[in-house]
Amino acid sequence: MNGINPKTTRIFLTKLIALGAIALIFGIGETIHRGCATEPEPNPENAPFDSRDCIKCYVAYPKIAKQQGIEGTVEVAFDVNNNGNPINIRLVRSSGSRELDDALIQQVPNFQLDPKSAGRKNIRLTVNFSIKK
Numbered sequence: 001m002n003g004i005n006p007k008t009t010r011i012f013l014t015k016l017i018a019l020g021a022i023a024l025i026f027g028i029g030e031t032i033h034r035g036c037a038t039e040p041e042p043n044p045e046n047a048p049f050d051s052r053d054c055i056k057c058y059v060a061y062p063k064i065a066k067q068q069g070i071e072g073t074v075e076v077a078f079d080v081n082n083n084g085n086p087i088n089i090r091l092v093r094s095s096g097s098r099e100l101d102d103a104l105i106q107q108v109p110n111f112q113l114d115p116k117s118a119g120r121k122n123i124r125l126t127v128n129f130s131i132k133k
Contacts, residue, residue, distance in 0.1 A: 049125040056112040059127055062103040066131060070097045074104045075126045084115040092124065100129050 051057070072095025078086040089108045094101050104127055117123075 049123055053114045053117045054111065055114060058110075059104060059107050061129055061131075062099045065097060065099040065103070065129065069131060070099060071095075071130050072097050072100045073126060073128045074101050075124060076104055076108060077122050077124050078108055079122065080113060080117045080120045082118050084113045084118045085109070086111050086113065086123075093126075095129065103129075 073093070074091070074095045075093035076089055077092050078089040081087045086108045089105050091101055091105060104125075108125070
């Protein structure tokens with residue numbers, strides 16, 4: 001014989017089936033499932049820029065534009081690669097000043113973002129270039 005008692009095995013399986021039925025009747029399985037649930041993933045599309053994701057995100061006012069008193073608001077969109085670096089920077093709304101628009105587009109690739117931002121798409125960033133008076 002192989003050492004397995006068929007009578008003991010049958011009793012064990014009967015008890016196991018009974019415990020499973022009790023769990024289903026009283027919703028024990030549902031409670032366990034709810035306790036393990038995680039929050040749904042946020043939709044990374046068209047996400048506004050969150051400054052909390054920035055480790056180092058400095059935007060310098062372009063020197064020539066500042067000297068000439070040029071002000072304006074620029075909006076760009078960008079994606080974040082798997083390393084957390086901004087890529088595919090594109091102009092969404094021009095300030096009307098090429099200097100301001102180009103300055104922001106050139107500076108966004110230098111941002112250092114939190115690695116948890118990796119993979120996000122179409123993040124919108126609006127910068128208001130304003131000279132304090």
